[in-house]
Amino acid sequence: MSVSFCLHPRWLVPVAPAGVLEQHALVVENGRIAAVLPSADARLRYAHLSHRDLPEHVLLPGLVNLHGHSAMTLLRGLADDLALMDWLNHHIWPAEKRHVSDEFVYDGSLLAMAEMLRCGTTTINDMYFHHEAVARAGLTAQMRTVVGCSILEFPTPYAADADAYIERALAAHARFQGEQLVRFTLAPHAPYTVSDATFRRVVQLAGQLDCAIHCHIHETREEVEGSLREHGVRPLARLASLGLLDMPLIAAHCVHLDDAEIALLARHRVGVAHNPSSNLKLASGLARIHDLRQAGVAVGIGTDGAASNNKLDMLAETRLAALLPKVQAADPRAIPATEALRMATLGGAEALGMAAEIGSLEVGKRADLLAVDLSDLATQPCYDPISHLVYAAGREQVSDVWVDGRQVLEQGRHTTLDPQQLKAKAGWWRDRVLADRHTGA
Numbered sequence: 001m002s003v004s005f006c007l008h009p010r011w012l013v014p015v016a017p018a019g020v021l022e023q024h025a026l027v028v029e030n031g032r033i034a035a036v037l038p039s040a041d042a043r044l045r046y047a048h049l050s051h052r053d054l055p056e057h058v059l060l061p062g063l064v065n066l067h068g069h070s071a072m073t074l075l076r077g078l079a080d081d082l083a084l085m086d087w088l089n090h091h092i093w094p095a096e097k098r099h100v101s102d103e104f105v106y107d108g109s110l111l112a113m114a115e116m117l118r119c120g121t122t123t124i125n126d127m128y129f130h131h132e133a134v135a136r137a138g139l140t141a142q143m144r145t146v147v148g149c150s151i152l153e154f155p156t157p158y159a160a161d162a163d164a165y166i167e168r169a170l171a172a173h174a175r176f177q178g179e180q181l182v183r184f185t186l187a188p189h190a191p192y193t194v195s196d197a198t199f200r201r202v203v204q205l206a207g208q209l210d211c212a213i214h215c216h217i218h219e220t221r222e223e224v225e226g227s228l229r230e231h232g233v234r235p236l237a238r239l240a241s242l243g244l245l246d247m248p249l250i251a252a253h254c255v256h257l258d259d260a261e262i263a264l265l266a267r268h269r270v271g272v273a274h275n276p277s278s279n280l281k282l283a284s285g286l287a288r289i290h291d292l293r294q295a296g297v298a299v300g301i302g303t304d305g306a307a308s309n310n311k312l313d314m315l316a317e318t319r320l321a322a323l324l325p326k327v328q329a330a331d332p333r334a335i336p337a338t339e340a341l342r343m344a345t346l347g348g349a350e351a352l353g354m355a356a357e358i359g360s361l362e363v364g365k366r367a368d369l370l371a372v373d374l375s376d377l378a379t380q381p382c383y384d385p386i387s388h389l390v391y392a393a394g395r396e397q398v399s400d401v402w403v404d405g406r407q408v409l410e411q412g413r414h415t416t417l418d419p420q421q422l423k424a425k426a427g428w429w430r431d432r433v434l435a436d437r438h439t440g441a
Ligand SMILES: CSC[C@H]1O[C@@H](n2cnc3c(O)ncnc32)[C@H](O)[C@@H]1O
Pocket: 069, 084, 088, 092, 093, 096, 127, 128, 129, 150, 151, 152, 189, 190, 216, 219, 278, 304, 305, 308
């Protein structure tokens, strides 16, 4: 299908404005949303375009995965049921040190993108090594990719020290300038792996490059306690004193926050990436999402990597993002379905500073869309398609996905990627990781 066409869904959920439209059509011209109007009018005014009926489908903005490490699909299931630092220090970082390469990151990112596109995610805010490989994978998959250029102090095969990571980030940023689907953030990994001097340099560079910063912040109680021991202040206070909060910042996790820190995040317009499955699986804790939203913080939803989730399923995360706050607040009205869906779309776009371009079905925005087929028995009957999207539908019901007006999933089939090839590559990497584990190499 060309990048100009007209869709006639059973239900249209623009997210902004809120609500559900029926008997309406969405017109895409040259990759952007050209009109949202009554179906009958669209058939007359846009008769020259190709029209497609989606008779039992809900059409909505593409989901924005606000925090992930795509290439970690290749480490999925390698080390489960562990707390964060045990998982990282004794399993993930050693495996990454041995295996992560340009090829690993390209293959693993493509595998992740296939899974994400299949469940309606059109934008990934990533953070990993081998930045150019992530960008290349995004272009192959035709997925909107925000490449988080990781920066740490410790050496890996990718870079010897923080300066080397930064150099590689600058090279990747320069190389992909002008690509519609690719953007960059600077991604200092976390307060416990990055020095004050490096954080200061990141703030300066983010200003020069006009890009946001993406960092794991306040993920665990141990992180907060470690900072108090080492720096005499909690991580957010330290980052604030280093100027990080004065820049566009996406803070992943923010599980352990006090009231003053929530107010601080709101004042500085910091975007928060909520990763409920990862927080549950690593037993990091429950983020105060309802309080953050009430304070006006832009909250989006993320999957984190496939080694700590272990699914890249934004519909499943959105369901959890709606359910967990109800128990926390002992109030079933905390984070209703419409609010959860907003976080998974426009909330993520706002946190990325991309709300003028994506996150809702408004005229002028890029045509990042998904259609979910609600004809399945599991979503019968339908009183409210937003309720079904958040509480009842599964990712297998995502039927069609468009990024920038280009169809990347057509009736459940990828148009840009070859699942058989991806599966073969995943098996090849599994054999390598296993062989290495057995020989202890
Ligand atoms: C420097 S690239 C990203 C780096 O982060 C590691 N990672 C994956 N998930 C988490 C998490 O939940 N908290 C902290 N760090 C995480 C990943 O393995 C890479 O080394």
